Amino acid sequence: MSPLARTWRWIKAHVVLGLGLLVLVYMFVPIAVVVLMSFNDPGKSKNVYKFRSFTLDNWTNPCHPAxxxxxxxxxxxxxxxxxxxxxxxxxxxxxxxxxxxxxxxxxxxxxxxxxxxxxxxxxxxxxxxxxxxxxxxxxxxxxxxxxxxxxxxxxxxxxxxxxxxxxxxxxxxxxxxxxxxxxxxxxxxxxxxxxxxxxxxxxxxxxxxxxxxxxxxxxxxxxxxxxxxxxxxxxxxxxPMQVNVIGTLMFLIAIVIVLGGELNNRLKARALAS
Amino acid sequence: MPRQGKGRYTAYWLLAPGAIWLGLFFVIPFYSLVSASLFDPNGSVLTGYDVTYHFANFGNAIKNYYPELLRSLWYAGLATLVCLVIGYVLAYAIAFKAGRWRNLLLVLVIAPFFTSFLLRTLSWKLILSDHGFVVDTLQKVHILGSDGRLLNTWFAVVAGIVYNFLPFMVLPLYASLEKIDGRLIEAAGDLYANPFKAFFKVTWPLSLPGVVAGTLLTFIPAAGDFINAQLLGGPGQRMVGNTIQSLFTSTQDYAAAGALSVILMALIVGLVMVYIRRAGTEELV
Structure with missing residues (x-):
């Protein structure tokens, strides 16, 4: 089979998976923005819809907004x-x-x-x-x-x-x-x-x-x-940028809980299999 | 495996707390809402309300707010359709193409939704904002005019709804796609159906229960939503949820708010009934 035909076959076999993964990426775009903005220092500017400069202040001082x-x-x-x-x-x-x-x-x-x-x-x-x-x-x-x-x-x-x-x-x-x-x-x-x-x-x-x-x-x-x-x-x-800190934390905690459960299941299955 | 327990009343005891809760705080409130919709519109919070069977409230609500009502159904319908297309691709990829990564991908579908609904929507506001990356790019390639914008347009609102309710579509679709026996699709191929024909003759009909459940679970919350319209839309994109919310909280016109809620509920129930009958999956509920 010519390399061209092989590539074409590969594309045909994986196009659905690729599109599916694209949809998944789309679902994570806003999350990435939340995480990014949790490190944003808006300074004096009132524009909270733009990343200005990097800071850890929001994370060290999460309870700052009244x-x-x-x-x-x-x-x-x-x-x-x-x-x-x-x-x-x-x-x-x-x-x-x-x-x-x-x-x-x-x-x-x-x-x-x-x-x-x-x-x-x-x-x-x-x-x-x-x-x-x-x-x-x-x-x-x-x-x-x-x-x-x-x-x-x-x-x-x-x-x-x-x-x-x-x-x-x-x-x-x-x-x-x-x-x-x-x-x-x-x-x-x-x-x-x-x-x-x-x-x-x-x-x-x-x-x-x-x-x-x-x-x-x-x-x-x-x-x-x-x-x-x-x-x-x-x-x-x-x-206030600190709400993004809370959003990121919630996301991380949920991931840890769900992945922890999944890992636990796999370990149990392995223990049963051996 | 239903069985007659040793106590005939065990089931009632088990159900009682839940039934009382739903009765008190879901069924009865619905009655108060219907009666609120029949309040004398001249009442106020200070003087109290009388149920005067003022059916004109309904007519007035429709007359005053039909643009919002129609817009809600239109936005929710469009968003449901877009969700169906991209959700189907994702669910199909997870069910048939992901192999041992299935569970991980499913977790990833749900994961974004542990970040607050409002934060996600605000995130879209940032992504679509004027002078943001997306708008600048679209302006450069002349899809948008040089002063064109995405925020405060119907596009932004529908995009927000699509994003926020996508998992409600993907999960039921996945559940029914996963049950399909792959050999059926192979058999279609063996019988000389091309992939498209195999899809429309085998996979699609077998996934219909998921399609119906997913579209309902997406459409219903979308039609009542007002967060997306509030944060991503402008005054021209108000949905019926915005109107009900402001009638209840700022105007405190409970009669109109009640009537509008009842109308929304009736519209949704009516559409859902027609839709379920058309789709022929009455055993769904």
Whole structure:
């Protein structure tokens, strides 16, 4: 085969992969900008949309902009609390839906699907309408944000855990029962460990949804300011470069967690194979 | 493997907390929203509101805000289409061409989305800004006029939406492409289908559930989004989300805001129903 034909064949075989990788590169362009800008020294200039000169100041002094670290703390607090609550009650619901046959199951599935199918602005504004009519009982603030976050994380948790549960091989549980494990032992020693990766994945998803939410939070936050709200507010005047430090950190932490999980799986698989 | 547990009510106990939460904070609020949409528009935060079944709110909302409504559907539809094309390429490459790098590539698809949504959008604002690299280059090659710009145009808003909702397209597409048995595509080749024919007769129809799920998951949040229009667009690119947001927060015209939210929801549900019926995948939900 002539070299030309060979090259042509190679191109034909790899064109889809190449295009796919291009799309992936496109997805990382804004991240690269966030990382780059975390080292930017805007100096006196008000133009925060241009890289001026290199500095480490943003990294050594991340809490410099007034109120930013407080906002990050609030987002972390709400994120953790909402994740724990949504993961627990969502996992329970997933077990109920997959493991039991009962009246109204398909109705329950529909209600669970709906929050994922509603635009955030509609969910946020309807919650606000409820909180306004109940303003004698509850004031907008930490707890209304918490309530909203658990609400929109729940469906995602239920769907994720359900998928894991539905894919479970119930022969393993049968085997445990055959070996005289009672229901409780079977659950905690077989079922739960097998579902755990799904639950952890759901928790990670819930946390990232909560930490990142702006539209619903902004409507229901009252006087509180979460990190996305801080960024949005700052964007009107010119963002402090330190928000890019937080963005970069979040990205790095997520990568470490996800890659760590993947590595753990590979090591386990290797240990089992040998 | 549904089964009748030993307690007949176990399922209800397990579901109760989640059901109560969703009932109280998703279903009931939706009712309050619908009733807010029927408020007497003359009420105010100070004097309180009365539900007067003021159906004219709907007519007024459509009359006042139909450009924003139409624009939202148009931007979201266009962005969904672009997402479908580039998302399909990426999902296809990961499912069939990536070999043992599959999992790593999947992680890379999700990874950018752990950086805040707002930061990513601001990042695009910087990339597309006037006198930025992209605009300067486009001006040099005369695609843009010498005073042409990208920010505050529909292009920037749609590009932002495409970027922000792309993973919602890629993941369901990947899930359904990955299930396709590669031997089917080979068989098509053996039966003298060229690659294009094999794709449109075998791969594409088999991936339809992913296409439907992906387009819905992209279109719905995109139609209600207002961040991209706010940060990347100008006054000429306002979407219905911007209007609802400002009616609720600054104007505090809850009647109009409620009516507009209900209209948006109804439009989306209507479009989705027609679309699912057309695509013939009613078992999706």
């Amino acid at each position: 109120g930013m670290c407080h906002a990050v703390g609030l987002s972390l607090g709400i994120g953790l609390l909402a994740t724990v609550v949504a993961t627990i009650i969502g996992t329970m619901a997933a077990f109920g839906l997959v493991r039991h046959d009962f009246k109204g199951r398909s109705f329950a599935n529909t209600v669970i699907f709906l929050p994922m199918a509603s635009p955030e602005i509609v969910m946020g504004s309807s919650l606000l309408a409820l909180f306004i009519s109940g303003s004698k009982i509850i004031t907008l603030g930490f707890w209304t944000i918490f309530i909203a976050h658990v609400m929109f994380c729940l469906s995602f948790v239920i769907v994720t855990v359900k998928a894991r549960l539905a894919g479970l091989d119930d022969n393993l549980e049968q085997a445990a029962m055959d070996l005289y494990a009672n229901e409780r032992e079977t659950f905690w020693r077989i079922t739960f460990p097998l579902v755990l990766p799904g639950i952890l994945g759901a928790a990670l998803l819930a946390f990232s949804l909560s930490f990142d939410d702006f539209i619903i939070t902004n409507l229901n936050a009252g006087q509180e300011t979460t990190f996305p709200m801080f960024v949005y507010g700052a964007a009107q005047r010119g963002v």
